[in-house]
Amino acid sequence: MVRAGVLVAMSTGMYILETFIPFPLPAGRWGFSNLPMLLALYTLQLRHAVAVAVFKAFLGSMMVGSFLSIGFFMSLIGGLGAVLSMKCVLSLLKSRVGILGTSLLGAFINNTLQIAVAALAVHSKAPFFYYPYLVIMGSFSGAVNAYITSRFLNLGFFVYEEGAKDGKILAGFHNSGR
Amino acid sequence: MKRRDSNTSKNHGEITRFFSPFDLMIILMIGMVTFVAMRFVSTGDLSRKVVVLVDGEVYAELPLDEDATLTIMKGDRYLSTLLVDGERGMACLTRSECPLKICEKTGWVGPGGRIVCVPNRIVVKVGRKEAQLDAITW
Numbered sequence: 242m243v244r245a246g247v248l249v250a251m252s253t254g255m256y257i258l259e260t261f262i263p264f265p266l267p268a269g270r271w272g273f274s275n276l277p278m279l280l281a282l283y284t285l286q287l288r289h290a291v292a293v294a295v296f297k298a299f300l301g302s303m304m305v306g307s308f309l310s311i312g313f314f315m316s317l318i319g320g321l322g323a324v325l326s327m328k329c330v331l332s333l334l335k336s337r338v339g340i341l342g343t344s345l346l347g348a349f350i351n352n353t354l355q356i357a358v359a360a361l362a363v364h365s366k367a368p369f370f371y372y373p374y375l376v377i378m379g380s381f382s383g384a385v386n387a388y389i390t391s392r393f394l395n396l397g398f399f400v401y402e403e404g405a406k407d408g409k410i411l412a413g414f415h416n417s418g419r
Numbered sequence: 420m421k422r423r424d425s426n427t428s429k430n431h432g433e434i435t436r437f438f439s440p441f442d443l444m445i446i447l448m449i450g451m452v453t454f455v456a457m458r459f460v461s462t463g464d465l466s467r468k469v470v471v472l473v474d475g476e477v478y479a480e481l482p483l484d485e486d487a488t489l490t491i492m493k494g495d496r497y498l499s500t501l502l503v504d505g506e507r508g509m510a511c512l513t514r515s516e517c518p519l520k521i522c523e524k525t526g527w528v529g530p531g532g533r534i535v536c537v538p539n540r541i542v543v544k545v546g547r548k549e550a551q552l553d554a555i556t557w
Contacts, residue, residue, distance in 0.1 A: 368535050
């Protein structure tokens with residue numbers, strides 16, 4: 242629970258910071274706030290990852306000032322779709338699929354759903370004009386997220402240690418080589 | 420609740436792989452879906468026109484060769500202003516009534532371009548030039 246809360250806080254903070262980072266397309270953001278989502282999926286359970294996605298959309302949009310706007314629904318539906326699709330792939334294929342593939346699939350589903358919500362909102366397929374560019378940018382940040390996640394996992398960060406009380410786990414890099 | 424987080428400790432023994440051959444299939448699939456979606460969308464009209472859609476319906480059609488200023492209203496609510504630069508053949512939205520001003524940041528858009536203002540449900544399409552060479556394959 243504590244770890245899920247920390248991931249929610251990380252995600253929301255990154256979501257807010259991301260609005261200040263320039264992005265080559267007029268709409269959209271880099272998507273690095275999905276890194277905690279990926280971490281939650283790999284180190285916690287499905288409900289924690291869903292919580293990260295939902296709370297990120299709620300808290301982030303409240304801070305940025307787009308609560309209940311279409312941007313909020315794009316974020317919420319995209320995030321939920323990404324978490325569920327990544328979970329499906331992970332539980333279907335287990336360790337046959339790597340972090341990179343999972344992350345790229347999540348980014349792709351996220352982008353697709355966001356564009357679809359935008360297209361529904363404007364009653365036109367014009368938002369799909371940005372689709373290929375968005376997928377390319379999303380794949381880039383998805384790959385970066387996957388790399389950071391794999392580094393975290395290999396360090397043993399956030400790994401549940403038998404006998405440790407919940408909350409103590411944040412004490413550090415348990416299996417780290419440092 | 421803390422104890423039965425059993426599958427969270429799975430990373431103790433095996434290290435989750437960063438990349439596996441199966442990922443290539445996912446990447447290929449993403450590429451294919453994007454490519455097919457692109458084909459669907461890029462059936463643009465070939466006329467030199469600026470088309471403004473509000474709520475998915477055609478609000479106005481302007482020629483791209485003349486300077487123009489169009490105030491976009493919905494009922495008596497002001498939404499945005501469309502500028503057309505006839506000399507350069509480009510269009511843009513200014514003074515939009517929306518929170519994030521994404522449509523304004525899109526800036527000037529030339530033939531084949533789109534401006535989308537999601538909060539106001541405005542779509543501006545700029546028609547292509549007569550002959551697009553990249554549409555022909557031999």
